[in-house]
Amino acid sequence: MLTVRGISRSFGDHKVLDEVSFDVRPGRMTGFLGANGSGKTTTMRIVLGVLAAHGGSVSWQGTEVRPDNRPDFGYMPEERGLYPKMKVRDQITWLARLHGVDRETAQRNTDELLEDLELTGRAGDRLEELSLGNQQRVQIAAALVHDPDVLILDEPFSGLDPIAVETVLDVLRKRAANGVPVLFSSHQLAIVERLCDDVVIISKGRIAANGSREELRARHAGERYEIVVAEDAGWVRDVPGVTILDLDGPRAVFEAEPQQVLRAALDRGEVRSFTPVVPTLDEIFKEVI
Amino acid sequence: MARASFSQATWLVAEREMKTLFGTKGFWIGFAFTVVGLFALTVLPTVFGGDDPKVAVVGSASQAVQGKALDVREVGSVQEASDLVRADDVEAAIVPDGAGIKVLALNSPPNSVIRELVESPPVELLEASAVTSGQRSVTVIVFGLVFLMFGMGGAAIAQSTVTEKQTRIVEILVSTVPVRALLAGKILGHTILTLGQVVVLALAAPIALRVAGLGELLGVVAPALGWFIPFLMLGFVLISSMWAVAGALVSRQEDLGSTMGLVMIAVMGPYFGVQFFYENPAVLKVMSFVPFTAGVAMPVRLFAEQAKAWEAILSLGILAVTVVVILLVASRLYTGSLLQTGARVKLSKAWAPAE
Numbered sequence: 001m002l003t004v005r006g007i008s009r010s011f012g013d014h015k016v017l018d019e020v021s022f023d024v025r026p027g028r029m030t031g032f033l034g035a036n037g038s039g040k041t042t043t044m045r046i047v048l049g050v051l052a053a054h055g056g057s058v059s060w061q062g063t064e065v066r067p068d069n070r071p072d073f074g075y076m077p078e079e080r081g082l083y084p085k086m087k088v089r090d091q092i093t094w095l096a097r098l099h100g101v102d103r104e105t106a107q108r109n110t111d112e113l114l115e116d117l118e119l120t121g122r123a124g125d126r127l128e129e130l131s132l133g134n135q136q137r138v139q140i141a142a143a144l145v146h147d148p149d150v151l152i153l154d155e156p157f158s159g160l161d162p163i164a165v166e167t168v169l170d171v172l173r174k175r176a177a178n179g180v181p182v183l184f185s186s187h188q189l190a191i192v193e194r195l196c197d198d199v200v201i202i203s204k205g206r207i208a209a210n211g212s213r214e215e216l217r218a219r220h221a222g223e224r225y226e227i228v229v230a231e232d233a234g235w236v237r238d239v240p241g242v243t244i245l246d247l248d249g250p251r252a253v254f255e256a257e258p259q260q261v262l263r264a265a266l267d268r269g270e271v272r273s274f275t276p277v278v279p280t281l282d283e284i285f286k287e288v289i
Numbered sequence: 290m291a292r293a294s295f296s297q298a299t300w301l302v303a304e305r306e307m308k309t310l311f312g313t314k315g316f317w318i319g320f321a322f323t324v325v326g327l328f329a330l331t332v333l334p335t336v337f338g339g340d341d342p343k344v345a346v347v348g349s350a351s352q353a354v355q356g357k358a359l360d361v362r363e364v365g366s367v368q369e370a371s372d373l374v375r376a377d378d379v380e381a382a383i384v385p386d387g388a389g390i391k392v393l394a395l396n397s398p399p400n401s402v403i404r405e406l407v408e409s410p411p412v413e414l415l416e417a418s419a420v421t422s423g424q425r426s427v428t429v430i431v432f433g434l435v436f437l438m439f440g441m442g443g444a445a446i447a448q449s450t451v452t453e454k455q456t457r458i459v460e461i462l463v464s465t466v467p468v469r470a471l472l473a474g475k476i477l478g479h480t481i482l483t484l485g486q487v488v489v490l491a492l493a494a495p496i497a498l499r500v501a502g503l504g505e506l507l508g509v510v511a512p513a514l515g516w517f518i519p520f521l522m523l524g525f526v527l528i529s530s531m532w533a534v535a536g537a538l539v540s541r542q543e544d545l546g547s548t549m550g551l552v553m554i555a556v557m558g559p560y561f562g563v564q565f566f567y568e569n570p571a572v573l574k575v576m577s578f579v580p581f582t583a584g585v586a587m588p589v590r591l592f593a594e595q596a597k598a599w600e601a602i603l604s605l606g607i608l609a610v611t612v613v614v615i616l617l618v619a620s621r622l623y624t625g626s627l628l629q630t631g632a633r634v635k636l637s638k639a640w641a642p643a644e
Binding site: 045050067079 | 458460462
């Protein structure tokens with residue numbers, strides 16, 4: 001597990017991070033959400049040791065991370081970067097070797113990844129000859145090729161078309177399933193909603209919400225339910241203690257003690273559905289930041 | 290998982306730098322140009338300047354030219370000889386004049402012909418040197434040019450550093466290996482490449498001299514060349530660490546010009562300094578101990594047999610110490626500026642301890 005505790009950082013007088021704490025658990029995809037300038041990239045750079053923190057600590061498996069005992073990170077920076085004139089396969093293999101992987105394993109891993117990312121046909125091309133979407137996939141390969149202990153991905157899905165998103169998702173899920181903690185930032189909430197197990201929301205340098213996706217939803221759900229009956233649902237507003245939020249023919253959304261509404265509905269006739277209303281990540285996000 | 294050790298990381302970086310440079314046309318064109326240039330400089334003077342001057346000779350004057358290094362053409366009359374001179378077919382005509390001879394030429398005294406005809410007095414040099422002043426000036430030009438060329442070649446380090454900053458791959462690199470390994474790898478890679486080129490040139494030089502018929506010069510050039518190589522290599526490390534810093538201070542290729550100035554001065558300075566002052570032994574002596582100019586000045590002094598071996602070793606020692614100091618300074622500046630993006634990083638900011 002990667003543990004971030006009380007990290008702060010300023011640039012000049014501007015405090016960018018203020019006591020940021022969260023965990024990235026093994027085998028789980030942790031979504032890191034925040035508006036532009038909220039401190040996502042700074043946090044990731046500090047975790048990687050590229051930038052120094054002005055306080056707080058980062059620990060891996062319970063031990064504080066220092067330059068000499070850093071776990072092997074797979075990193076995808078927000079501002080994409082690879083050598084434009086280097087051939088795709090050479091480049092990925094070279095990066096693997098830089099991480100200490102021996103030549104044979106590096107080549108094998110590279111070929112497997114290029115296969116998984118559907119790039120085998122472009123392996124001999126220079127990076128600059130590829131489309132932006134394909135360059136993005138190469139960037140993913142660069143982050144994964146050395147079988148890292150932890151994955152830190154800054155906006156891995158931006159610039160990808162929906163099919164490419166699926167391809168990349170498959171590759172990332174495979175890693176997470178093998179027990180690798182994955183932290184990725186994104187502003188595409190729909191993707192995060194579908195993909196992540198845990199969510200960390202950062203706002204103006206502070207953690208605004210943090211927990212598993214279900215936990216967060218439950219925490220922000222309140223006493224909100226939706227009922228759909230066969231006939232008109234207008235009677236619901238007359239049940240004592242009910243606040244109607246939305247009423248539309250046979251469908252009503254309300255806040256109240258749910259059982260008495262359900263009982264009343266069953267007394268009146270058929271109930272087609274009765275569900276708690278779970279807020280989307282989008283709603284939670286807007287609520288907390 | 291095993292991570293790459295410092296030396297492995299350094300070597301991987303060095304290897305990539307070399308492969309990248311090998312893959313560029315500019316590298317090969319530049320190198321071919323140098324080899325061809327070196328041959329041209331040594332061989333061409335012999336090819337063009339080697340022929341004996343042509344003269345027309347009339348009648349009894351032919352006795353005066355016997356055994357002289359002249360290309361003689363005997364003609365029947367003075368008129369015929371003058372026509373040949375006017376037509377520029379010969380440099381001069383040698384005609385009888387009373388008991389002696391007279392030289393006819395077009396518009397200036399034909400010195401090369403006169404030199405052959407007059408009896409030179411015996412000359413004794415008090416400080417004989419195996420090298421003529423002409424050979425010395427060629428050596429100054431060759432050593433200077435080679436130093437200049439490789440020194441400027443180090444700009445590739447600045448370019449490769451800016452490429453990494455500009456594409457932001459530097460973030461991946463820095464999160465993977467120590468910054469010092471990046472710097473060391475770049476310098477190592479380019480130094481090996483330079484050494485390789487110098488070795489090829491050093492092997493080609495004797496061949497060029499033989500072709501030019503200057504084989505006897507070899508005995509003098511070889512030791513100077515032997516000294517030139519360590520001076521050149523240490524000088525290259527010195528300059529390449531400065532190139533690396535010049536690259537790390539900016540974030541875009543377009544801005545590179547603003548930081549390259551100082552390094553260019555460090556490269557061009559020795560070249561021009563030695564070109565201007567090589568005939569002034571006092572200045573040359575000082576320059577042969579100053580780290581930046583020593584690379585050219587000391588081998589030139591050795592070639593001219595003005596310096597002793599201990600002087601060369603001392604100068605090499607000064608250079609080596611300077612290299613270590615500059616490397617330490619460069620390494621700190623490089624680390625301090627590599628991850629700073631945007632405008633050009635000020636030296637003081639690059640030097641400041643990391644926040």
